Structures are given as C-alpha cells and as structure tokens.
Amino acid sequence: MLTRGTLIYIGQRLLLIAFTVLAVSFAVFAALHSLPGNPFVNEKLHGAELAAQMHLYGLDLPIPIQYWNWLKGAIHGDFGVSLAILNEPISPIVFREFSVSLMLGGAALLITLGLGTVLGVIAAARQNTWVDYTLTTFAVIGYSVPSFVLASVFILVFGVWLFNVTHGAFYYPLNWTGTYGTIEELSIPAIALGLYTSGQVTRITRAAMLDVIQQDYIRTARAKGLRQRIVILRHAFRNALIPVVSIAGPLIITIIVGSVVIENLFGIPGLGKEFVESILRHDYNIAIAVFTLYAALIGVANLLVDIAYAAIDPRIRY
Amino acid sequence: MPDITKPILEVKNLRTSFFTDDGEVKAVRDVSFDLYEGETLGIVGESGCGKSVTVMSILGLVQRLGKITGGQVLFRGKDLTKIPADELRHVRGRDIAMIFQDPLSSLNPVLSVGYQIDEAMYAHDVIKHDDIRARGVDLLEEVRVPDASRRIKDYPHQFSGGMRQRAMIAMGLSNKPKVLIADEPTTALDVTVQAQILELLRDLNQNTGTSIILITHNLGVVAGLCQRVIVMYAGEIVEEGTAEQIFENPQHPYTWSLLRSMPRVDTSRRERLKSIEGLPPDLIAPPPGCKFNPRCPFRIEQCFSDDPTLETVGDDDRHIAKCWVRMKRAYAEMGAATLTDTRPGAASGVRPPKTLVEKLEDSREIEPDTEAVGDLRGS
Numbered sequence: 001m002l003t004r005g006t007l008i009y010i011g012q013r014l015l016l017i018a019f020t021v022l023a024v025s026f027a028v029f030a031a032l033h034s035l036p037g038n039p040f041v042n043e044k045l046h047g048a049e050l051a052a053q054m055h056l057y058g059l060d061l062p063i064p065i066q067y068w069n070w071l072k073g074a075i076h077g078d079f080g081v082s083l084a085i086l087n088e089p090i091s092p093i094v095f096r097e098f099s100v101s102l103m104l105g106g107a108a109l110l111i112t113l114g115l116g117t118v119l120g121v122i123a124a125a126r127q128n129t130w131v132d133y134t135l136t137t138f139a140v141i142g143y144s145v146p147s148f149v150l151a152s153v154f155i156l157v158f159g160v161w162l163f164n165v166t167h168g169a170f171y172y173p174l175n176w177t178g179t180y181g182t183i184e185e186l187s188i189p190a191i192a193l194g195l196y197t198s199g200q201v202t203r204i205t206r207a208a209m210l211d212v213i214q215q216d217y218i219r220t221a222r223a224k225g226l227r228q229r230i231v232i233l234r235h236a237f238r239n240a241l242i243p244v245v246s247i248a249g250p251l252i253i254t255i256i257v258g259s260v261v262i263e264n265l266f267g268i269p270g271l272g273k274e275f276v277e278s279i280l281r282h283d284y285n286i287a288i289a290v291f292t293l294y295a296a297l298i299g300v301a302n303l304l305v306d307i308a309y310a311a312i313d314p315r316i317r318y
Numbered sequence: 319m320p321d322i323t324k325p326i327l328e329v330k331n332l333r334t335s336f337f338t339d340d341g342e343v344k345a346v347r348d349v350s351f352d353l354y355e356g357e358t359l360g361i362v363g364e365s366g367c368g369k370s371v372t373v374m375s376i377l378g379l380v381q382r383l384g385k386i387t388g389g390q391v392l393f394r395g396k397d398l399t400k401i402p403a404d405e406l407r408h409v410r411g412r413d414i415a416m417i418f419q420d421p422l423s424s425l426n427p428v429l430s431v432g433y434q435i436d437e438a439m440y441a442h443d444v445i446k447h448d449d450i451r452a453r454g455v456d457l458l459e460e461v462r463v464p465d466a467s468r469r470i471k472d473y474p475h476q477f478s479g480g481m482r483q484r485a486m487i488a489m490g491l492s493n494k495p496k497v498l499i500a501d502e503p504t505t506a507l508d509v510t511v512q513a514q515i516l517e518l519l520r521d522l523n524q525n526t527g528t529s530i531i532l533i534t535h536n537l538g539v540v541a542g543l544c545q546r547v548i549v550m551y552a553g554e555i556v557e558e559g560t561a562e563q564i565f566e567n568p569q570h571p572y573t574w575s576l577l578r579s580m581p582r583v584d585t586s587r588r589e590r591l592k593s594i595e596g597l598p599p600d601l602i603a604p605p606p607g608c609k610f611n612p613r614c615p616f617r618i619e620q621c622f623s624d625d626p627t628l629e630t631v632g633d634d635d636r637h638i639a640k641c642w643v644r645m646k647r648a649y650a651e652m653g654a655a656t657l658t659d660t661r662p663g664a665a666s667g668v669r670p671p672k673t674l675v676e677k678l679e680d681s682r683e684i685e686p687d688t689e690a691v692g693d694l695r696g697s
C-alpha cells in the first residue's frame with residue numbers, strides 16, 4: 001500500500017541515491033584524471049601537439065572545473081565525447097551497453113531467484129531424502145565455483161566440444177550476434193552468472209522453509225484443512241521469502257560484479273566489457289559514465305529490494 | 319444440555335510416540351475417552367503430560383518425529399487415523415476445528431486476518447463462496463472484535479493478544495464445526511481477557527451446541543466451564559468424571575494434589591505457592607508400577623511393581639480412576655484430610671523397595687529426583 005509516508009520515504013531514498021551517484025562520479029572523475037598517462041598515448045603525440053589536444057578536450061583545466069563542465073552535460077544525459085574514438089558522443093553508446101547488461105543481469109537474477117527458491121522449497125519439502133541431498137550438493141557446488149570458472153567450462157563444453165551438435169549456437173567468437181545476441185547466446189552467460197547466486201538462494205530458501213514449517217501458524221493452516229500445496233506455497237513460502245529478499249541487495253551486487261567478468265569472457269557488448277576496455281584505453285569520459293551508471297543502478301536496485309521487502313512483510317513499513 | 323447417549327467423537331486406545339535420538343518418547347499411552355454431543359470436556363494435567371499431543375493426534379497433526387502407533391479415533395463412524403489424507407483434510411477445520419495456546423504465533427504474520435478467516439471457509443464447501451466475505455465480518459463481530467469491518471483488513475501484528483485469540487476462534491467457528499478443540503486458549507492472555515475468551519466459549523457451547531474439548535492446566539477454568547473432566551498424567555488418563563465428581567470427590571492422589579495446589583482466594587499467600595513436589599517422569603523410561611509413585615504421598619508397596627488400571631470408583635460408572643489406593647482409603651486410613659506433609663510416601667510411610675533406591679544411587683546417568691530421593695534416604 002502506497003501511503004503518503006511511503007512516498008516520502010521513496011523520495012528521500014531517491015535523493016540519497018542522487019547524492020551517492022554525484023559523490024561516486026566526482027571521486028572517479030578525480031581519480032581517473034590523476035592517473036599517469038593520457039588518452040593520446042597511442043597517437044604518439046608529444047610536446048606542443050599533445051598540449052594542443054589536451055587543450056581541445058579541456059583536459060588542461062583544473063579538475064574541479066573539468067568536473068563541473070562534465071556535470072553540466074551529465075545532468076542532461078550527455079556524458080561528453082569519447083577521447084579514443086574521435087568525437088563520438090558517449091551517451092548513446094553507454095545507454096545501449098547499459099540495456100545489454102540489464103538484460104544479462106536481469107536474466108541472471110531471474111535464474112537466481114526462480115531456480116534458487118524453487119529448488120530450496122523442493123529440498124525442504126523432501127528434507128533428508130536423496131532429492132534433498134542432490135539439491136543441497138548442487139547448491140554447494142553452485143556457490144563454491146566462481147562464475148568465471150563456470151563460464152570457462154561452459155564455453156569449453158557448449159561452444160567447443162559440442163560445436164557440431166549445437167551448430168555453433170553457443171560459440172562466442174569475440175562478440176555475440178548483433179547488440180543483444182540470440183537466446184542461445186544469452187542463455188549460457190546468464191546461467192554462468194546466475195548459478196552461483198542461485199546456489200546461495202537455494203541454501204537460504206531451504207533453511208528458511210525448514211524453520212517456517214515448524215512455526216505455529218503452519219500448524220494452524222493445516223488444522224484449518226488447507227491443501228498441503230497451499231500450506232507450503234501460500235503460508236510457508238511467503239514467510240520463507242523474507243530472509244531471501246533480505247540478501248537480495250548483496251546478491252544483485254554480486255551479479256553486477258560478476259557481469260564484468262562474464263561480459264569480457266563471452267564478448268558481450270555490455271557495460272562490463274566497456275568498463276574494462278575504456279580504462280585500458282584511458283578513455284576517461286566513458287569510464288566515468290560507466291561508473292556513474294553502475295552507482296545509480298546499485299542504488300535503485302537496493303531501493304527496489306526494500307520496496308519488495310515491505311510488500312512481502314506487512315510488519316515492515318517505512 | 320449435553321446428550322450423554324451420543325458420543326460424537328470416540329478415542330480408543332490411542333498411542334502416540336516421538337521417535338527421538340534418545341529413544342521412543344511415549345507421549346500418549348493407551349488413552350480412551352468419548353466426547354458427547356453438546357458437552358464441554360476439560361482435559362487437565364501438568365505441563366508435558368500429553369494433553370496437546372492427544373488432541374493433535376485426533377486431527378493427525380503430530381508431525382516429524384511423532385507418529386500414532388495405535389488405537390482409533392472414531393468420528394461419524396470413521397477412524398480418522400486410517401482415512402485418506404484428503405478425507406482427513408475435510409474433517410480438519412470443517413467438522414473439528416482447533417485453536418491453540420499462543421495466539422501471537424498461531425496467525426500467519428504476512429497474511430491479513432480477514433484473509434486467514436476467509437481461507438478457512440474457501441477450503442471447505444460449507445459456506446457459499448458469495449457469502450464468505452460478509453460472514454468473515456459477522457464472525458469477528460460475533461467474537462466481539464470492535465470495529466470488525468475495518469479491522470478485518472488488518473494484519474495480525476496490528477491485533478492485541480486477546481483480539482488474535484478472538485480471530486482464531488472466529489476462524490475455528492467459520493465452518494460451523496461440530497467439535498471445537500481449544501488447547502490452552504487463554505494461557506498467554508492476561509486475566510481479564512482470559513475471562514472474556516472463556517465467556518465466549520461458554521456462549522458458543524450453549525448457543526450452538528458445539529462440543530468443546532478444553533485443555534488447560536488451570537482447574538479454575540475447568541470448574542467454570544466443563545461438564546466432564548479428564549485428568550492426565552504421564553501420557554495416561556488417571557481419572558475421569560463429571561466436574562462435580564472430580565472437584566468434590568477426587569479419587570486419584572494426583573487429582574487430589576492438583577486441587578490442593580490450586581490457588582484459592584481465601585488462603586494466605588504462602589500457602590498459595592504450594593505445588594506438587596517433584597517432576598513428571600521421563601516418558602522414554604518411566605518408573606515401573608504406577609507412574610505417579612515417585613511423587614505420591616499415599617503409595618503402597620504394590621504401587622512400585624504393578625501398574626493399576628482405570629476402574630470405576632463406585633459412586634457411578636462415569637467416575638473412573640487409576641489407582642491402587644484411591645482417596646477414599648487415603649482419607650480413612652492415612653489421614654489425608656489433615657495431611658500437611660505431602661512429600662512422597664509421607665502419608666503411607668512406604669519407601670521405594672531397596673533395589674530401586676540402590677539402582678538410583680548407583681546410576682549416575684539417571685539423575686534422581688533429588689528432593690524425593692533425598693527425603694527417602696534421610697528418614
């Protein structure tokens with residue numbers, strides 16, 4: 001229920017996010033501009049030529065002034081021009097890459113929560129049977145193997161060994177097809193990215209379900225004559241979701257961090273790939289835009305998690 | 319008035335155990351009783367004597383380690399311990415409803431009170447679906463929740479303890495059950511609220527003729543509400559009779575002790591704190607003979623070797639007790655009327671047989687009931 005208090009709370013949180021993003025962008029701006037080297041190393045510019053280039057892009061000004069100039073554009077969604085690709089405006093590039101990463105991360109999050117909770121519920125319902133042991137083992141493997149290891153194995157198996165069987169559907173040369181890839185191309189990286197976190201969700205869901213089904217209100221639900229399925233899904237699962245949602249924030253951050261590695265491994269043209277490449281190219285403007293977008297994404301994701309938390313647990317009101 | 323010719327629920331030789339790592343906890347040991355139409359039956363006994371497990375077994379609600387190991391629960395000619403799960407599901411909440419001790423934890427915190435009441439009706443086909451919403455409000459009004467039409471949308475945490483128990487009762491009554499089992503419905507509530515809830519149960523019994531099984535360890539509650547009383551000890555029924563028989567003429571020493579330990583308004587504060595000495599026995603390996611013998615002031619030699627059975631007491635065949643001595647003899651021969659020392663064996667002067675004491679002394683695993691044993695060795 002959206003009460004006035006809730007709306008005020010959301011407004012406050014958005015304000016806080018704005019400040020955080022501002023602070024992050026400034027810190028990154030200052031840090032990157034103090035790094036040794038310059039964007040024009042590859043062009044082998046020296047002396048007066050270099051100074052002229054630096055002047056052209058405003059890189060000779062004091063950092064606070066440069067930042068101010070950058071900020072004026074950024075507020076309107078204009079992150080300036082690339083320093084490496086001549087005069088290319090950054091915003092269209094990073095926003096496109098952002099949407100690619102959002103798709104990959106969203107798919108991974110879906111796998112994390114969907115697979116994780118379903119397996120957790122099944123494991124709990126079949127506690128101490130071979131089903132439980134199998135799923136628990138899967139979960140442990142899931143969260144013990146880092147996503148980049150899993151990704152490498154997947155590439156080897158699906159892209160290389162099974163190349164003929166899969167007709168190259170999972171082959172990742174250096175980039176995937178087009179901007180958003182194909183469903184096949186998306187599925188493997190999304191699984192590699194989401195399996196690790198889904199193992200954690202499985203473990204937490206299972207523990208929460210086992211705790212919840214011992215609660216008095218579950219006994220009440222059974223004493224009312226509800227179907228077993230309804231007792232489990234409506235009464236137990238909703239309560240078991242509370243601890244799952246409480247770790248959703250950290251899970252999302254894990255996925256974002258993981259996506260940087262995964263995008264680079266699979267050649268996915270998303271924010272994570274750009275992040276690494278832009279830093280290597282000293283393309284400050286792009287790197288700063290990427291950082292800024294990440295900060296905003298994490299802030300908004302955490303806000304959404306908190307809203308979901310309140311939606312599931314009526315005892316929580318902001 | 320209850321119709322004592324028609325049992326609506328018959329429990330026959332019920333046995334329920336918990337299979338724990340330490341062994342089989344026999345929580346209910348061969349319990350039989352009838353519940354008649356329209357009556358309120360009280361079940362009393364100390365904590366851990368098997369009251370809850372008995373009634374949970376009736377609806378097949380013991381879980382995990384617990385298992386019904388024998389006996390029957392006959393309702394409308396069907397044995398509830400044998401019928402298929404789906405049939406049993408329809409008995410639960412429709413024919414036999416149950417409310418629990420702790421209203422704070424018995425409602426689901428993430429679902430609204432109204433939802434949980436409605437859901438009980440949707441689960442069965444007693445109430446027409448179109449009428450369910452309205453009936454939810456009516457029920458809450460009936461159990462005297464103020465401002466019911468607004469409060470029905472609230473979540474449990476917005477309700478006080480007493481209101482939650484009212485909501486539980488409303489939920490229990492929603493399908494017009496034949497039997498309502500109330501397991502210590504007032505223990506968690508403060509005194510004034512307790513009285514209100516009990517009043518509600520009394521009205522319910524009188525107005526709708528719903529049979530009630532009321533579990534409590536408060537004998538005062540039983541006296542006010544129940545027509546018949548069952549006294550349980552260590553998983554067994556030790557005495558059963560009409561409320562009058564139990565209160566005026568208790569025959570089992572345990573019942574007698576419970577009544578003595580009952581707080582009375584007219585007694586001094588010091589006397590009120592009296593309770594039965596010692597603890598109930600370990601239900602994995604209870605003492606041989608009568609299970610009350612380690613605590614009984616009136617025990618005789620026979621009590622240590624032979625387990626008595628439930629026999630009629632004599633005044634009429636509704637009054638039965640499980641005791642070799644019985645209070646009639648205890649009054650006549652052991653001066654029970656003026657007894658001040660209620661320690662084990664105090665009235666009869668009988669100590670456990672030598673072998674048993676030695677066994678207790680030798681064995682470090684069996685933690686002896688220090689008070690009782692110390693007393694035996696000392697005198």
Ligand SMILES: Nc1ncnc2c1ncn2[C@@H]1O[C@H](COP(=O)(O)OP(=O)(O)OP(=O)(O)O)[C@@H](O)[C@H]1O
Pocket residue numbers: 336338343345363364365366367368369370371372383384535601
């Ligand atoms: N889940 C369980 N596992 C093992 N033993 C149990 C379990 N539940 C109950 N018991 C045993 O069964 C016995 C009877 O328990 P029960 O809950 O019926 O007592 P009670 O008479 O209802 O007591 P109270 O007044 O405290 O509610 C207890 O002594 C306890 O040791």
Ligand code: SF4
Pocket residue numbers: 570571572608609610611614615616617618621626640641642643644
């Ligand atoms: S007198 Fe004997 S049989 Fe009766 S309660 Fe006491 S110990 Fe048990």
Ligand SMILES: [Mg+2]
Pocket residue numbers: 369370371501502
């Ligand atoms: Mg109990």
